[in-house]
Structures are given as C-alpha cells and as structure tokens.
C-alpha cells in the first residue's frame with residue numbers, strides 16, 4: 805500500500821557542485837593568504853622555493869577560475885558575499901590589507917550625506933575597483949514592495965462599485981419615496 809518514495813526525500817540539489825565550489829573557494833583563499841605571508845619554510849630552503857609565493861598565487865587564480873567554471877556549467881549561483889571577494893578582472897581573492905585596499909568614498913557635497921557612502925575595494929594586483937553602497941538602505945525587491953496607492957484605491961472602488969451600481973434606479977426611487 806504505502807510505497808517508499810526515495811525521490812521525495814531530496815536534500816540540497818546539486819550538493820556535489822556546492823561542496824566543490826566551497827572547497828575551491830576555501831583553497832583559493834588559503835593559497836592567497838599563504839602567497840602574501842612570509843613563508844617560514846622559505847628561510848630553510850630558500851633556493852628550492854624562491855618562486856613559491858608567486859606559484860601559489862597562480863594556483864589560487866586557477867582555482868577561482870575553476871570555481872567560476874563550476875558555477876557556470878552547473879548553474880549554481882555563487883553567493884553575493886563570495887562574489888564580492890573575487891576580482892572580476894584578474895580572479896584574485898580580495899582580502900583587505902593583503903590583496904585589496906578598502907576605502908570609503910562620499911561624493912556628496914562636502915560629504916554631508918551619510919547615505920552616499922560607497923565602499924571601494926581596489927584590487928592591488930590589477931587596480932580594478934569594486935564599489936558597494938554602504939550608507940544607503942537597500943531597496944526592497946519588487947515583489948516585497950507595497951503596491952502603489954492608486955491600485956489600492958482602485959480595488960476599493962471596485963469593491964464598492966457593485967453595491968452602488970446594483971440598481972441606480974432603485975436608489976433614486978427610494979430617495980424619491982422617502983420624502984413623500
């Protein structure tokens with residue numbers, strides 16, 4: 805009678821793609837960190853790994869490019885937080901103080917408008933900039949916004965209309981009959 809339906813018990817779709825993209829991002833972040841930091845092993849065998857930081861950075865770039873390919877081919881959307889930390893031009897993982905600089909710009913008159921604050925992330929490798937508004941409140945999605953007032957008044961009218969337009973003749977006769 806009761807059939808087992810394994811298809812119903814579905815978890816995260818494309819879980820393997822998510823785990824793969826997460827791994828790629830973490831590995832790229834780690835390698836970027838290591839590439840920037842002074843290598844303790846480098847002092848021991850400096851001759852061997854003289855070009856290590858550069859190759860690490862190259863590998864990190866490759867991983868980020870793989871991450872984007874996984875996202876593109878598997879149609880897995882990367883989170884906006886993740887995308888904000890990746891340079892679109894050169895695929896560097898942006899880390900403030902290491903591979904990127906963070907500054908706040910305010911182009912309003914005299915910087916008076918606090919909601920005009922813009923966070924500018926500049927990639928140290930290629931110099932490209934990302935700009936995020938931070939002072940302004942984010943506008944709601946279209947579906948979450950309240951419908952315009954004209955529409956609500958229209959719907960109210962249409963709700964009232966049936967009662968008033970049921971029989972205009974009758975109301976006029978009623979009015980006529982009441983005084984008399």
Ligand SMILES: [Zn+2]
Pocket residue numbers: 891892893894895896927928929930931932
């Ligand atoms: Zn860059």
